[in-house]
Amino acid sequence: MTSWESRYNAVDKLPLDKIENKVIKNMIKKAYRSQSITKENIDRRFRYVVETHIVLCTVIQEQFRRLGLANIASIFGKNHATILHYKRCYYDFLFQDEIFSSLHKELTNIALNDLYNGKGVNLEGKTKSEIQEELASVIAENARLKRKIQTVSEILDV
16 A cells, blocks of 8 residues: 555545545645655655645645645644644745745645646646636636627527
8 A cells, every 4th residue: 555545545535536635645645646655655754754745735725725724634644733833834834935835836736627628728837816816817708608698598589
């Protein structure tokens, strides 16, 4: 059993679709490999293991907002209060650490690319504000198309 398989089993129990499930597993795998976390130390309280979990929990919470704290906590065998503490730790001090800031960015990119690139949105190299602008544009286009469908439906009396 690899170091991340126990986490995979916990992810499989969450209310996620196939793509979301795969994205979270990819993020776990990337984080554990980049920080050399093995099955022997995965549940130990070594600083680099805890800090890796802090980054993972933070990114999962940011990218999967509908996934509650208790669900995120279940991945790591923690409770919801620990996840709140992790997020506070990340934004209070860990985001200034070059290694973990870089890991946060890599995991965020994995999530954004895997979740949205398959749907025709190019996020490569875009900043958060550029992604938000892109999202606003897609939402506006969606609203325009809904109005167009409604107009056609009214004309056809459907």
